[in-house]
Amino acid sequence: MPGSGGFAENPLTTNPAVKIYPAVGRLNYPHPIFSKCCKANVFQTRSGIVRVRNNFHPVWRASDKAFVRLRMPDQSAMRAATIPWAIQMRATSAEEPSRLVQSLTGAILGCGGWVLSRGANDMGRISMLFEFERRSCVDIYGLLIAAGLELSHSGHIRFTELCQCTRSQPPDCGVEIASVDLDIQTLPVEMAGGVQMPGTM
Structure with missing residues (x-):
């Protein structure tokens, strides 16, 4: 309807729900292009899947240098470390070889030891390898003397050191293993009195 002055009234100005800024003279509606730009700057698109390390994804052991190789410890070195007392002894005896081997084997087993190998040759030479707890x-030591063996001087010293160290150390060292490589040279009874036996020097 025409108002006063002959002009038609603007429906936007007469509607109380529409707010008009007097200085600007336009409606306060957000521009669609400006709205899209704001959304693009504020919200970021989802990136690719990030793999989180947890118990289901363990880390594999690797070297930091290409020329370094992972090596297992030497088994022979580990065995030498577990048997620190490895004694090599020489002795002489006037006993018959087969009888001496049987008596020594029974005595060692009776003391809780283990005879790993034993043997004799035609020259009357006996070789025995046995182990026992310290x-x-x-x-x-007593059974070797009781069997009639004449141990060498170095053999007496080594066995004496073993006994003294075992006695002075804590009791738990008694379960450690000692190894003896025994080499015995047997001589006939008629030669034992007149010939100096090897290994007694």
């Missing part, structure tokens, strides 16, 4: 070192 707490039985005095018994082993």
Whole structure:
């Protein structure tokens, strides 16, 4: 309807729900292009899947240098470390070889030891390799003397050191293993009195 002055009234100005800024003279509606730009700057698109390290994704062991190789410890070195007392002894005896081997084997087994190998040749030479727990070192030393063996000087010293170290150390060292490589040279009874036996020097 025409108003006063002959002009038609603007419906936007007469509607109380529409707000008009007097200085600007336009409606306060957000521009669609400006709205899209704001959304593009504020919200970021989802990136690719990030793999989180957890118990289901363990880290594999690797070297930091290409020329370094992972090596397992030497088994022979580990065995040498577990048997620190490895004694090599020489002795002489006037006993018959087969009888001496049987008596020594039974005595070692009776003291809780283990005979790993034994043998004799036609020249009367006996080789025995046996092991025992260190707490039985005095018994082993005694049975070697009781069997009629003439141990070498170095053999007496080594066995004496073993017995003294075992006695002075804590009791738990008694379960450690000692190894003896025994080499015996047997001589006939008629030669034992007149010939100096090797290994007694």
